[in-house]
Amino acid sequence: MDTDYRHSIWELELEDKSTVLACDLIECLGSGDDDIGQALLKRHIALGEIDDKIYVRCSECGCPLVYVARNAVQSAHFRHQVSKANSIEQVKKCSFYTQSHQFFGAASIYHGEGKWHMEHKYWLAQLLELSSQVVSDSIQVEKYLFDKDPEKNARRRPDVYFETVSGDCFAIELTRWWMDPRVVIERERFFRRQGINLLWLFSPTCAEHNSATFNLVLYSGGNEPSYKPDLTEAGLSGHCNAFVLTDDTKNRSNTEQKLWFEVQFPVFSAHTDIQYLSKTIHSTIATLTDLNLDPKNRLPYAVPTLDNYRQARDDYLQKVEEDTQNKRDKLARRVRKVRTMQSELKAGLATLHYHDIYDHIRVLNELTRPLLVHSFGGYLQKRTEQLIALLRAQKQKLEEASQKRQALSQLEQIENSMLLSQQRLHGAFSTNLNTELKELERMLEQLEEIKNTIDNDKAEQLADALLVYIQELKTNPDRPIPLNLPGTQEQLAECYKFLQELNETGVTELPTGHNNIKLARLERKCLELGRYDLVQQLSTALTDAERQFKARYAEENFPALSKGWCAHGQYRDELMKAKSILTTEYRRGHKQFAKHEALQRFIRWLLNDFRDSIEEIIESQYTVVLKHFSGAIEKVDLQKLANCAGYLEQQLRIPLDDEHKRLLIEILQSK
Numbered sequence: 001m002d003t004d005y006r007h008s009i010w011e012l013e014l015e016d017k018s019t020v021l022a023c024d025l026i027e028c029l030g031s032g033d034d035d036i037g038q039a040l041l042k043r044h045i046a047l048g049e050i051d052d053k054i055y056v057r058c059s060e061c062g063c064p065l066v067y068v069a070r071n072a073v074q075s076a077h078f079r080h081q082v083s084k085a086n087s088i089e090q091v092k093k094c095s096f097y098t099q100s101h102q103f104f105g106a107a108s109i110y111h112g113e114g115k116w117h118m119e120h121k122y123w124l125a126q127l128l129e130l131s132s133q134v135v136s137d138s139i140q141v142e143k144y145l146f147d148k149d150p151e152k153n154a155r156r157r158p159d160v161y162f163e164t165v166s167g168d169c170f171a172i173e174l175t176r177w178w179m180d181p182r183v184v185i186e187r188e189r190f191f192r193r194q195g196i197n198l199l200w201l202f203s204p205t206c207a208e209h210n211s212a213t214f215n216l217v218l219y220s221g222g223n224e225p226s227y228k229p230d231l232t233e234a235g236l237s238g239h240c241n242a243f244v245l246t247d248d249t250k251n252r253s254n255t256e257q258k259l260w261f262e263v264q265f266p267v268f269s270a271h272t273d274i275q276y277l278s279k280t281i282h283s284t285i286a287t288l289t290d291l292n293l294d295p296k297n298r299l300p301y302a303v304p305t306l307d308n309y310r311q312a313r314d315d316y317l318q319k320v321e322e323d324t325q326n327k328r329d330k331l332a333r334r335v336r337k338v339r340t341m342q343s344e345l346k347a348g349l350a351t352l353h354y355h356d357i358y359d360h361i362r363v364l365n366e367l368t369r370p371l372l373v374h375s376f377g378g379y380l381q382k383r384t385e386q387l388i389a390l391l392r393a394q395k396q397k398l399e400e401a402s403q404k405r406q407a408l409s410q411l412e413q414i415e416n417s418m419l420l421s422q423q424r425l426h427g428a429f430s431t432n433l434n435t436e437l438k439e440l441e442r443m444l445e446q447l448e449e450i451k452n453t454i455d456n457d458k459a460e461q462l463a464d465a466l467l468v469y470i471q472e473l474k475t476n477p478d479r480p481i482p483l484n485l486p487g488t489q490e491q492l493a494e495c496y497k498f499l500q501e502l503n504e505t506g507v508t509e510l511p512t513g514h515n516n517i518k519l520a521r522l523e524r525k526c527l528e529l530g531r532y533d534l535v536q537q538l539s540t541a542l543t544d545a546e547r548q549f550k551a552r553y554a555e556e557n558f559p560a561l562s563k564g565w566c567a568h569g570q571y572r573d574e575l576m577k578a579k580s581i582l583t584t585e586y587r588r589g590h591k592q593f594a595k596h597e598a599l600q601r602f603i604r605w606l607l608n609d610f611r612d613s614i615e616e617i618i619e620s621q622y623t624v625v626l627k628h629f630s631g632a633i634e635k636v637d638l639q640k641l642a643n644c645a646g647y648l649e650q651q652l653r654i655p656l657d658d659e660h661k662r663l664l665i666e667i668l669q670s671k
Contacts, residue, residue, distance in 0.1 A: 003076075011059040012057070012078070015054065015055050044056075059142070060095065061094035064085070066078070123250075131259065135163045144156070158191075169195065173198065175206060178210050197291070200217045200243065202243065207242070207244070207264070236309050239304050239306050240305045241305070249285055263285065264281055267308060270312045286302040345391070349391070352394060411462060414447060418443065418462075421440055423527075444470065457486075465483065482531050483530030485530055495526060498538065506549055507545045507546055509595070510598040511598055514594075523538060550602060575651070581600060582604075611654050618660050619660070
């Protein structure tokens with residue numbers, strides 16, 4: 001694929017999280033002049049690297065990008081900075097990565113999306129903001145939605161996501177060209193798991209140029225029905241709607257400030273003179289409120305088509321039967337239909353919904369009743385009664401499962417409430433202890449009720465942890481108390497390991513900030529799991545370990561300065577060594593930069609302590625001289641002290657404060 005075409009469909013993400021086509025970014029920066037645009041772009045990218053920021057990244061894989069200027073053998077182009085990528089594997093799967101050979105393969109890039117896709121997703125977002133049907137704060141353009149099931153570890157980024165004032169959630173995918181059927185099915189399954197209504201919105205020409213994807217969605221993600229008589233039983237099982245954003249509906253949307261779209265749907269009819277059903281595509285227009293929604297089970301539809309299809313199919317079968325003039329064959333087919341329904345219901349018993357079970361029982365009885373006059377009617381009735389008993393047992397199981405889900409949801413709410421209570425008790429905001437204790441005891445009563453409702457280890461463990469917490473809180477209300485929630489020990493293993501290392505080994509180098517970053521991350525984990533006591537232990541252990549290392553390091557490398565000023569001390573060499581360290585600089589990014597910066601912080605801390613010791617000597621000597629006490633130091637030693645103070649101020653920029661300067665001058669004058 002040539003560079004210009006790739007840039008015309010490649011969406012980039014800028015530092016402010018906005019998106020733009022690669023071809024438009026240069027044009028925008030240079031106001032139409034490529035040379036100016038390329039120069040400014042390279043400057044922005046370079047400034048971002050200097051400031052440890054990322055100006056532009058690939059919107060598909062998140063990898064930072066650089067811009068390579070044109071030369072004799074290649075045109076100017078964006079290139080992935082693989083060395084700065086968070087995931088090399090993710091970059092290799094990216095359709096815009098130049099080493100990838102699967103452009104328009106299994107990756108979710110649609111051939112030719114380009115400007116139509118970019119313009120219409122932002123047009124949709126702006127339109128929805130004006131619509132009274134939509135909660136404007138809920139509108140998101142190309143933001144990741146994560147799977148509610150942590151075991152799935154899946155995420156999707158629809159073109160537009162929003163919620164209506166009636167509480168329905170929608171994800172819109174704009175589609176113009178071919179999509180891999182696996183991508184279509186995976187997206188439908190993902191949004192179905194989240195309870196989000198997925199709206200495939202096609203371009204006006206998609207049905208003409210991309211009938212494969214259009215029909216895949218039109219027929220509810222399944223195959224088109226086969227119209228051969230022996231396959232009619234394996235036909236459609238859902239309503240067939242496809243939504244198209246035509247020019248007329250777009251104009252009407254702009255006028256009325258709400259989303260309109262064209263609904264295309266098939267109308268079926270049966271013919272006796274041909275051996276298949278006929279269909280024609282009809283259309284109407286609709287808006288969001290016209291949609292019939294059931295996001296956990298199917299795609300939205302505006303025009304019901306299933307009854308028409310089934311009626312046309314049944315009419316066709318009836319006409320075929322009438323042509324055969326064989327009542328026994330008709331009866332046999334009806335028997336097979338009953339048996340098929342019985343087999344399907346029995347096989348799919350575990351997937352039935354609670355509210356559908358009685359409907360299935362009613363339909364099964366209606367189908368079986370006309371057959372009871374025949375010799376095999378008793379056999380069918382017996383099988384039907386057995387199946388009805390199974391359906392009723394399944395209803396009972398569903399009721400019990402519903403009770404269990406409610407109890408598990410209550411457990412999760414109680415666990416979150418326990419953590420919030422602990423945050424109020426031990427966090428930054430004060431709260432009434434008696435009020436919190438009453439709330440915690442109420443939670444304990446709820447847990448006891450849940451334990452009597454379902455057999456669940458977590459309920460038992462939460463109740464035990466909460467009881468211990470309440471008892472400890474009553475005994476030691478001012479001390480951070482651990483909330484030992486179920487399963488937290490494994491999650492805190494890294495915290496305990498870090499604490500053990502600090503207590504046994506300490507730190508082995510001057511603080512560069514890495515330990516503080518790790519401490520902050522572990523503290524967040526502890527707070528999330530209710531371990532305020534462990535937060536305090538980690539912070540104290542790191543502070544003590546760093547303090548002990550600094551003391552050892554100072555004694556080994558700056559023995560004179562570390563003891564403070566005294567008349568017999570020799571400080572010249574160590575002060576010059578300190579000056580050399582402070583005046584030596586490394587550029588940011590150099591391998592020694594972090595360690596040298598930590599050493600400079602240590603030197604400033606050491607020199608400030610040394611300066612403080614000089615100020616203490618000045619204060620004590622001023623009292624001695626002023627009151628004519630004995631113990632005044634010799635003038636030569638006093639001058640030595642003044643020289644040290646002068647060197648600190650002039651060479652190392654660590655001066656005495658004005659008051660101590662004045663005292664030192666008075667002492668020198670009195671000598």
